[in-house]
Amino acid sequence: MPSLIELVRKCDCFPYDDDDQHIPKSKLIPFTLFGRKIGLLFPDVVEKLKEYNNRFIVKPFDISEKSVTFGKEINTLDERNAVIKQLFDTWREEDAFVHLRGWRDELYPVYGDPSNTNNVAFIIERAASNLFGISTFGVHLNAYTRMSDGKLKMWIGKRASSKPSWPGWLDNAVAGGITHTQSVKETLIKEAMEEASLPSHIAEKAQSVGAIAYFYATRTELQPETQYIYDLELPVDVVPKPNDDEVECFYLWDLNELEQHLRNGEFKPNCGLVVIDFLIRHGVITPDNEPDYLELFSGLHRRLGYPGPSKVTK
Amino acid sequence: MPSLIELVRKCDCFPYDDDDQHIPKSKLIPFTLFGRKIGLLFPDVVEKLKEYNNRFIVKPFDISEKSVTFGKEINTLDERNAVIKQLFDTWREEDAFVHLRGWRDELYPVYGDPSNTNNVAFIIERAASNLFGISTFGVHLNAYTRMSDGKLKMWIGKRASSKPSWPGWLDNAVAGGITHTQSVKETLIKEAMEEASLPSHIAEKAQSVGAIAYFYATRTELQPETQYIYDLELPVDVVPKPNDDEVECFYLWDLNELEQHLRNGEFKPNCGLVVIDFLIRHGVITPDNEPDYLELFSGLHRRLGYPGPSKVTK
Known part of the structure; x- marks a missing residue:
């Protein structure tokens, strides 16, 4: 079973040192x-x-x-x-x-x-x-429900087996690329309907909670990425449903189950990073129970040094 | 009035580039x-x-x-x-x-x-x-109260005018250095009583939510620092009180007031960073209202590359 830092390194695999043999x-x-x-x-x-x-x-x-x-x-x-x-x-x-x-x-x-x-x-x-090492930007949503005992359960999508990339892997409830014509929040609201059938009056309650940034690379690809992250607590009677052929189904897991599927390596790698960030912010992964806590932190928030979108609405 | 990224740069001021003139x-x-x-x-x-x-x-x-x-x-x-x-x-x-x-x-x-x-x-x-460029570790607590209208108000300490460092500046409710004999959470619980008179049965409900890391430097000091961060929602009838001569008083501010004092530059710089992190995680500072959002992010989570404490309790 991979450690959490190994999961982070699968995405943030561009070398930090000049003398790395894999990528010059x-x-x-x-x-x-x-x-x-x-x-x-x-x-x-x-x-x-x-x-x-x-x-x-x-x-x-x-x-x-x-x-x-x-x-x-x-x-x-x-x-x-x-x-x-x-x-x-x-x-x-x-x-x-x-x-x-x-x-x-x-x-x-x-x-x-x-x-x-x-x-x-x-x-x-x-x-x-990837060929030009362009920095790309997306938005991911953690959608969860607070049960009657106060505990959280997270909605997790399973990617359709027909998807060209990462078919059948686990995904966040909603995710999508930022276009240059919409704000981050507008993109999220649009994707929430397209991917999880969540109406805008629900999705607009999503709260901006941060971002992750990592540099994925192979011998032929250079792909620095930033994902803005939103959390959305869904009312108990609101259930995400697939709306297109990109999602097979949604699971509802408590945070222990969620962590287990994460540690099993079942998530599309960058979606797993969004889950790690959620588990850190919600007190499940802590400095007292995770030996690589600080390394997780810097791997989730790499300084990419690229200009980004500037969509300030006020 | 300084921008938020200027506040971050006051702490994270060690150069990213080799050719910086200030520090060789x-x-x-x-x-x-x-x-x-x-x-x-x-x-x-x-x-x-x-x-x-x-x-x-x-x-x-x-x-x-x-x-x-x-x-x-x-x-x-x-x-x-x-x-x-x-x-x-x-x-x-x-x-x-x-x-x-x-x-x-x-x-x-x-x-x-x-x-x-x-x-x-x-x-x-x-x-x-500082003279040896040693990486130091602390823990900071955001203590807040949820008012009857559901809105948060944050408890903010004012440092005593007699303190040797940063007298009279604003501070987080609780903060302290990590010793090598206690876990992060144990340190927090001890400091919560010493600095804010919060009993352990209250303080132990604090939730680990992340960490910030920055590299402070001058021409004669090298001070990479990591602060573990906890959030604690206090019951309405629990009020932090100074317990020693290090804190003058506590204020209770809504998040707008809090942001105003932050932007006025009234916080001890690294405590201001803990407030920025809080405002990011709680949806006040977002990618759609803060032009330097991504730069804030990497400045708050610098990769220091030092070994850290390893206090895994299980």
Whole structure:
């Protein structure tokens, strides 16, 4: 049975030290905008990008030894979007990277231009985001019910066996990516209906309680992620129900059962991290019963150093 | 009025980048034990340590360009305690460092030897801990009352004007350093009586909800700190009262008042961070109303990379 810190390391697996053998951290090249890192590139991606860049007289990218950024002529949201779309359409057609075969037709916002609404710098196809080390943002909901004895039971979704990623694994009650047109809370309310049939007058009572951040990486993927977290106490007579074919069913577990399924490694890894954060905030995992308490903490809240959405509504 | 992220940076002010001008991060030398960093030394401290070391035939310390550790003959808790005591007694007598004039006769545990109970490697005088960049650990309590309308009001202490550090500043209801003989919860229960007259049958209901970690530093001090955090809902008829001369009085504020005093910069800085964490966990500070939400998060949960207490009770 994996320890909790091992579960955290499954998500937060990008090395902290330069001399890690698995991923050559010191050889990665930042993709920058206005002098800030907004992406991170493997050396082979930079090589392919140089080769692509050489096809143009007006260069789409400015590539040096230390960083990659957009070319001098590429200065607006629309211009960046056009450059990025053309690049990945070309690379997809040329089958330049295996990852692009998993094209999703789903656009992720990349942040870092304060002159645009919500700090958006450009948008990028989801399947391409790992290749460029783009930081992505989501929202997860812990939905629970307080039983007549005062104890909490948590609603946990089981992912449909037909889902392309992590089929059949356990999930939080509601989760979804942040689009660049909605606030975090609006995204949550929309997803609560789509994924768990929770009406907006219930979902809007969800309370913002924090966020987790981790850096997932393999030899070919760089995926820093932030998940905003909300808690929602459901009235006893409100029951989440699958509303699309993405969720198979919902379970209602007391916190001991929940911890057992977590420690068994049955959760989609990042959803397990949301559960760990919940169990820490609700006094189940404590410094007196968890030897890796402080390491859990820093692994759940990695400093990614990327710009993020800025959706302040007032 | 300072922003919340400015309040966090007052505590978490050790540079993240090597090229910071204020503190020469890349020139600092780790103090290690069993290959792990358990302290951090300014170059002038290392120089003085070399000079001290040269007075002995059996060297108390092993000093290289890259790290400082105990000498080969110094292998047990008692031996390390004797070496550290002799060093700082000597330096205090010789007035080697201004900081040692603030001698407290209070011993802090330094962690990093798993063969000892609770992972303690040695103990060190509090006034010397900054000089050696020792990581220290405390526990803070948010004590609040739920009013008849369901809203929370927080109990906030005002530090006595006679306190040597931060006199007259605002503080959490209860706070104290972790000793190496008690669990985190035991420490909290003891401090709750000493500082706020809260009896143990009340204090033991406090719930572990997380921790904050930050690295405070000046040109002469290196002070990485971790504070474990507990929340305690007090019955309406239970009122914290000062029990010694360290607290002047307690205030009871609703969360809006609390946030106002926080933003006014009236809190002892690290106690303000505990309040920020509380306001995040209780849905007052959210990603939709706080532009620096994610930066707050990483600043409150810095990865310090030091060994910590290991007090697992089961």
